Amino acid sequence: MTVEIPPSIAPAPSASERKPPARRTRAKRIAVLYNVDYEDAHPEADPGWAARAEVGLVAKSVATALAEAGYETHLVPVDGDLPAARTRLAEVDADCAFNLCESLAGDARLESAVPLVLELLGIPFTGSPPEVLGFALRKDRVKQRLAAAGIPTPAGRVLARADDPCDLPFPLIVKPVREDGSVGISRASVVQDREELARAVDTVSTSLRQPALVEQFVDGREFNVALLGHPTPRVLPLSEIDFGALPVEAPRIVSYDAKWSSGSVDDLGTVPILHPSLPTAVAARVRRAAADAFRAVGVRDYGRVDVRLASTGVPYVVDVNPNCDLSPHAGMARAAAAVGIGYGSLVGLLVRYALRRGTRGRDAAQLAPAARSSGQRPL
16 A cells, blocks of 8 residues: 655655756847937938938837847947947847948948948847948949849949940939939939930939949839848748829839828829739749849848839849838838738847857857867867
8 A cells, every 4th residue: 555645744855856947048138220320410411311210210110029029129329439339239238239220420331330340249130241231232233243143134334424425225214323212313313315314413423422323214113022031032922113193204213202201292103012913924033033133142131122124024123222121111011911920020030030140150159269279170
């Protein structure tokens, strides 16, 4: 017969039998970095002010979504004082940085400065590395790489002055060579003759202090293709810009006003439509061109590729944006939501990509000293 000992007088388990207390892991600390150069600028003096100002709202949306997902989030505004930003990052002791910086001191050329600092500090960050951000900002160089990879893109020339020669047939479109967010793009950017071309190039060189990229204008349907993932990107559902409500005389383009002047004629006349009607084969060509461009430029984690479809059925890549708008209602979020990836899941996914890279980097850093002391080379 087995006699059971009442629980009240049962012997205490030995030390080896006791379960260790559950370890409480702290929430990952995420520093959400965003540029604040718009705060000291005047909208009338800065052609890209509205685009720069939007990033503060995006940063708050990202921080809120990550906090709701259980991360400890810290908003870190970044101006031209990079040592101060470095000090702030040290105070936060971030496990990862969500990089939303698109310019410093109003200059888009400095977009790569912040991720370069993050690399030097060993802090993993979301999005593309600094060399890709710097390269993608030069539209002429991107065009050269696309052409070298056999990806269709309109023929283009760089003009520094209004009287520079150009041998391309009209119509043409004139863009700043190193801006994004449609900065410098207006109805007057599409030109039909030499006089209009000279005027548009002069506008870019004087107002934005940079050369102009002049390229053949593909007067066809326009598609925004959002891509997500690394190293193999997933092509999210296509979105087409419906130009049907634009005035008849307006060129079918997405101007700066269309993106940043809410309620304007250009805004109301450029409506994004998910899942556009397209023959299967044509849709496949658009997706393939976008994915090929994404890889050719080296974009990481997320990005958007803009494609114009010629009447011949050829999809021409006209822009590759590795730092596209991540606001809750922008094209990237809409395309992700169409496949069941809500906004919180989207930004959380980008953080997980970065944290995985950071883990690998820390493992390598920890291995290197031991390998050196043993005379072995780290793998």
